[in-house]
Amino acid sequence: MTRIADLLAAGRTASFEFFPPKTEPGWATLGRTIADLEPIRPSFVSVTYGAGGSTRSRTHELVNWVRQETPLTPMAHLTCFGHRRAEIEAILEGYRAAGVTNILALGGDPPADALAEAPPSDYRYAVDLVEHIVGFGGFSVGVAAHPELHPRSADRADDRRHLAVKLAAADFAITQFFFDATHYLRLVDELATLGVDRPVVPGIMPITNPAQVRRMAELSGAEVPAWLVSRLDAAGGDPDELYRIGVDAATELCAELLDQGAPGLHFYTMNRSTATRDIATRLGLPAALRTTR
Numbered sequence: 001m002t003r004i005a006d007l008l009a010a011g012r013t014a015s016f017e018f019f020p021p022k023t024e025p026g027w028a029t030l031g032r033t034i035a036d037l038e039p040i041r042p043s044f045v046s047v048t049y050g051a052g053g054s055t056r057s058r059t060h061e062l063v064n065w066v067r068q069e070t071p072l073t074p075m076a077h078l079t080c081f082g083h084r085r086a087e088i089e090a091i092l093e094g095y096r097a098a099g100v101t102n103i104l105a106l107g108g109d110p111p112a113d114a115l116a117e118a119p120p121s122d123y124r125y126a127v128d129l130v131e132h133i134v135g136f137g138g139f140s141v142g143v144a145a146h147p148e149l150h151p152r153s154a155d156r157a158d159d160r161r162h163l164a165v166k167l168a169a170a171d172f173a174i175t176q177f178f179f180d181a182t183h184y185l186r187l188v189d190e191l192a193t194l195g196v197d198r199p200v201v202p203g204i205m206p207i208t209n210p211a212q213v214r215r216m217a218e219l220s221g222a223e224v225p226a227w228l229v230s231r232l233d234a235a236g237g238d239p240d241e242l243y244r245i246g247v248d249a250a251t252e253l254c255a256e257l258l259d260q261g262a263p264g265l266h267f268y269t270m271n272r273s274t275a276t277r278d279i280a281t282r283l284g285l286p287a288a289l290r291t292t293r
């Protein structure tokens, strides 16, 4: 049973993130996406989890399907917001029984509706979940990192210190997406100053729909840099041109990150294969991962 910590220790990884579909056609699309991406031989694939458990059963279903029906190594996302320890324990038991050995331990977000009552929770921060999973045993544990700071972080130094504490307990981090390599490089430098030597894998969001990416960037605190906005604006709304610019920008970013020694690349696929496959082809994945770090 493959542990992501061991994969990262052995060399660079390429990984793909999916979300559990809500509809039958969504499952069919995802099935085709996974089949399309298999030739890139991803090191692992990850499956998101609705904070508070809204997609809990679908996450388990997809993770277990990947484990049983494909040659791929799955990683299950798990958020602690709104969960009791006993619920988390039951989820961990389920994954252990299914032979799933990798978990991305996350905080999750409170409901967007400020008036909605927060569900009872035994955890305050992701680090509390990391410690629970490590104590439970048997899992390689990853955490989230936010190159441009978490939107709720008022102070850069505090954000980095909290992340360093999380990474002292976890095996690796995967970052929120960003469009300028300097954000990632600064994060890695700041963590090194705090004595962190765990791998931090950059998260890559290929832009194929600028309006959607702008919305997601707003929510995640990522900046869409002016040079990228003007490249996208120059497309004048032509979908083919927007696609080409998005794939070009992501390919350039990935190449720079690999040049600078990133331990892997994690693609937010949005359950679609085309952009990720085109970027991977242009980078020469998976062979390009074998160049020295």
Ligand SMILES: Cc1cc2nc3c(=O)[nH]c(=O)nc-3n(C[C@H](O)[C@H](O)[C@H](O)COP(=O)(O)OP(=O)(O)OC[C@H]3O[C@@H](n4cnc5c(N)ncnc54)[C@H](O)[C@@H]3O)c2cc1C
Residues within 6 Å of the ligand: 047, 048, 049, 050, 051, 077, 078, 079, 104, 105, 106, 107, 108, 109, 124, 125, 126, 127, 143, 144, 145, 146, 150, 151, 152, 153, 154, 158, 159, 160, 162, 163, 166, 174, 175, 176, 177, 203
């Ligand atoms: C790669 C990746 C995958 C994701 N997948 C999902 C998913 O599947 N489902 C989902 O719902 N969300 C997902 N998210 C989003 C994530 O749940 C949110 O960003 C959430 O708001 C914070 O999660 P975290 O794990 O960074 O939390 P935390 O590590 O708890 O950090 C949240 C905030 O609390 C601060 N903090 C941490 N510890 C302390 C402390 N001891 N004292 C004071 N402040 C502290 C941090 O600086 C930060 O500002 C993902 C994010 C990333 C980057």
